[in-house]
Amino acid sequence: MSIKVKRRVHVAAAAIISADQQQVLIARRPSNVDHGGLWEFPGGKLAPYETGLEGLKRELHEELGVEIVCAQPLIRVHHEYPDKHILLDVWQVHEFAGEPFGREGQAVRWVPMSELSNYPFQRLICRFCAR
Ligand SMILES: Nc1nc2c([nH]c(=O)n2[C@H]2C[C@H](O)[C@@H](COP(=O)(O)OP(=O)(O)OP(=O)(O)O)O2)c(=O)[nH]1
Ligand SMILES: [Mg+2]
16 A cells, blocks of 8 residues: 655745736746646745745746735635645735736736636636635
């Protein structure tokens, strides 16, 4: 009998809110990665030496080319995938510098909050959006 220990993955993601407070920025995962083609809140895995906010700052710089000016923790979600356990810390980013664009070739879109449910999201975020 073999016991499979799931990987634990700590992820930080951002709900980036537009200046008029009406829209949130989402990105579509490239087709060649896990959950490819689904929409997500930008972010990624924390390095072992990083705090959540440090990791989020690095990820938003790498993925969108923006620098966080002001952010606060919004919600923590756990989710079991078949092969891993994800701990996702979602931050609300109220203020940032720079113009976001998909630095890794991913589609990026500002979406009215009320329309988020029209986008196929990764499992975790479906829960976050209470769909
Ligand atoms: N960023 C992000 N990740 C999410 C969301 N929902 C969700 O289940 N995840 C999962 C998918 C992945 O297993 C993990 C984050 O992976 P990632 O692919 O963004 O990590 P990363 O940016 O560090 O990319 P890489 O270095 O592994 O290429 O969290 C979400 O809304 N945003
Ligand atoms: Mg990522």
